Amino acid sequence: xxxxxxxxxxxxxxxxxxxxxxxxxxxxxxLRTNIDAVAGRLATRGFTLDSATFQTLxxxxxxxxxxxxxxxARRNSLxxxxxxLKGKGEDASAVMAEVAALKDELEANEKRLGELLKELEAFxxxxxxLPQENVPVGKSEADNVEIKRWGTPRTFDFPAKDHVxxxxxxxxxxxxxxxxxxxxxxxxxxxxxxxxxxALAQFMLDVHTTEHGYTEVYVPxxxxxxxxxxxxxxxxxxxxxFKILREDADPLYLIPTAEVPVTNIVxxxxxxxxxxxxxFVSHTPCFRSEAGSYGKDTRGMIRQHQFDKxxxxxIVAAEQSTEAHEALTRHAxxxxxxxxxxxxxxxxxxxxxxxxxxxxxxxxVWLPAQNTYREISSCSNFESFQARRMQAxxxxxxxxxxxxxxxxxxxxxxxxxxxxxxxNNQNADSSITIPAALRPYMGGVEKIGA
RNA sequence: GGAAGCGUGGCAGAGUGGUUGAAUGCACCGGUCUUGAAAACCGGCGUUGGUUUACGCCAACCGUGAGUUCGAAUCUCACCGCUUCCGCCA
Numbered sequence: 001x002x003x004x005x006x007x008x009x010x011x012x013x014x015x016x017x018x019x020x021x022x023x024x025x026x027x028x029x030x031l032r033t034n035i036d037a038v039a040g041r042l043a044t045r046g047f048t049l050d051s052a053t054f055q056t057l058x059x060x061x062x063x064x065x066x067x068x069x070x071x072x073a074r075r076n077s078l079x080x081x082x083x084x085l086k087g088k089g090e091d092a093s094a095v096m097a098e099v100a101a102l103k104d105e106l107e108a109n110e111k112r113l114g115e116l117l118k119e120l121e122a123f124x125x126x127x128x129x130l131p132q133e134n135v136p137v138g139k140s141e142a143d144n145v146e147i148k149r150w151g152t153p154r155t156f157d158f159p160a161k162d163h164v165x166x167x168x169x170x171x172x173x174x175x176x177x178x179x180x181x182x183x184x185x186x187x188x189x190x191x192x193x194x195x196x197x198x199a200l201a202q203f204m205l206d207v208h209t210t211e212h213g214y215t216e217v218y219v220p221x222x223x224x225x226x227x228x229x230x231x232x233x234x235x236x237x238x239x240x241x242f243k244i245l246r247e248d249a250d251p252l253y254l255i256p257t258a259e260v261p262v263t264n265i266v267x268x269x270x271x272x273x274x275x276x277x278x279x280f281v282s283h284t285p286c287f288r289s290e291a292g293s294y295g296k297d298t299r300g301m302i303r304q305h306q307f308d309k310x311x312x313x314x315i316v317a318a319e320q321s322t323e324a325h326e327a328l329t330r331h332a333x334x335x336x337x338x339x340x341x342x343x344x345x346x347x348x349x350x351x352x353x354x355x356x357x358x359x360x361x362x363x364x365v366w367l368p369a370q371n372t373y374r375e376i377s378s379c380s381n382f383e384s385f386q387a388r389r390m391q392a393x394x395x396x397x398x399x400x401x402x403x404x405x406x407x408x409x410x411x412x413x414x415x416x417x418x419x420x421x422x423x424n425n426q427n428a429d430s431s432i433t434i435p436a437a438l439r440p441y442m443g444g445v446e447k448i449g450a
Numbered sequence: 451g452g453a454a455g456c457g458u459g460g461c462a463g464a465g466u467g468g469u470u471g472a473a474u475g476c477a478c479c480g481g482u483c484u485u486g487a488a489a490a491c492c493g494g495c496g497u498u499g500g501u502u503u504a505c506g507c508c509a510a511c512c513g514u515g516a517g518u519u520c521g522a523a524u525c526u527c528a529c530c531g532c533u534u535c536c537g538c539c540a
Contacts, residue, residue, distance in 0.1 A: 062500080065499080065500060065509085066500065066501070066508095068509085069499090069500065069501090069508060069509045069510085070508080070509090072508085072509055072510085073507095073508055073509070075520085075521085076508095076509085076521085078520075078521095079468080079520055079521040080468075080469055080521080081520095082468080082520050082521070083467095083468035083469075083520090083521070084468085084469075086468080086520095087468075092520080095520080096520045097520090098520090099520045099521085100520070103520090224531095249530085249531095250530070250531095269460095270460060272460080272477095273478090395460085395478085398479085399478060399479060399495085401460090401496095401497075
């Protein structure tokens with residue numbers, strides 16, 4: 001049989017080796033056995049599952065696959081006979097003719113089956129993750145549910161400035177020069193402000209490694225397309241990525257978040273029993289082309305092409321992920337509390353969650369100049385959604401491979417944390433008070449620009 | 451930039467056209483032995499899918515893709531990745 005027409009029934013496994021077809025996806029067994037329940041839960045996030053189309057494709061697949069495998073089985077057994085006959089020096093031409101007669105039908109079946117599997121996969125690829133039962137049902141941001149508030153927004157007895165006026169006033173934040181060097185949506189920091197930025201990242205890393213049990217990892221900032229597929233940035237969000245084309249090799253992509261390299265640590269791996277949970281923290285720059293966001297947050301450091309982030313990633317056994325999600329979110333909140341920044345935790349509703357997420361909490365920090373809470377961290381539980389595509393597994397009690405659950409959250413976005421400190425800790429003379437927790441990282445400095 | 455080599459199961463590593471899904475070792479699981487453990491010995495042990503009430507049976511998978519053949523881990527071609535040596539270099 002020609003390899004060109006060979007069809008592998010285990011298409012989900014093959015998919016991980018095929019660059020063009022990988023996508024986030026649900027367990028197809030769930031669709032086969034429970035499609036009505038799945039459709040019902042997906043409806044809560046505004047996704048209409050076309051059950052009829054799926055059933056049609058599935059039925060055809062089933063009969064065609066059975067037929068094809070029968071033909072393959074006959075071909076295999078006849079070919080073995082040829083081998084035995086020839087081994088004994090007997091005439092095999094009759095059997096060979098019989099195999100030849102199968103050929104056309106077999107190849108036609110294999111071709112059609114291959115097409116069908118691609119159609120099915122394309123269909124499944126458009127289906128988002130199932131929300132957890134306790135995710136609030138809603139259509140948009142407006143339906144998100146505030147879970148808690150911490151801290152009290154300060155009242156100012158002078159007109160509060162925003163971080164741009166404060167930073168530029170100090171002569172330590174310079175968007176004009178950044179624009180000259182690179183273009184819009186980049187920033188340049190100098191002196192104490194640059195140090196404060198660095199101090200924040202160091203502080204966050206230290207808290208997570210020494211108090212929360214994370215292992216610090218240093219990772220590549222350029223990654224291959226397999227990794228981008230692994231965590232779901234590709235194929236859907238290529239427009240948001242910076243892509244590096246190379247002449248003699250496949251392209252590389254600048255990471256939009258450390259989630260990509262860090263979560264991909266376990267791609268195509270089977271983690272040993274007892275090795276879970278894996279808890280990683282990584283400080284990296286993040287690069288986003290933010291296509292489609294023109295006009296949003298054009299002022300200041302809120303939305304940049306390049307920003308730093310300290311990212312928390314956990315790889316856990318399936319039954320641990322709900323608990324791990326709460327813990328990870330608390331780890332991110334701890335940073336805000338140590339920095340004495342008022343924030344709230346919001347549970348994203350079904351309609352506002354990302355494609356891959358089963359449940360997401362956003363942490364929003366108070367920004368006085370905007371008189372509102374702004375996102376500074378997003379903590380998600382992807383359950384097995386990413387792991388299925390990445391083939392990230394662990395060995396269970398029976399020593400059998402089983403998909404892991406993956407989670408991540410910002411702990412925190414460094415640039416936005418800097419913004420929050422500038423705005424919340426400004427004084428009447430436009431100086432900035434350094435939070436006590438950061439002073440050890442600032443050589444004891446208590447105030448910038450006094 | 452130049453040259454060479456290599457991609458096989460959880461890992462290491464055999465296998466160059468025919469009952470090979472793949473020797474062997476390690477790891478792992480069960481058992482014997484032991485006060486217990488280790489060692490030794492015995493047995494088991496890939497993944498995914500299809501089918502079956504079930505035992506089971508069947509298909510596919512040896513980097514990816516294409517080709518030769520009745521039949522491919524094995525032969526041919528392309529691509530990708532990795533390693534080593536030389537050059538350059540933070």
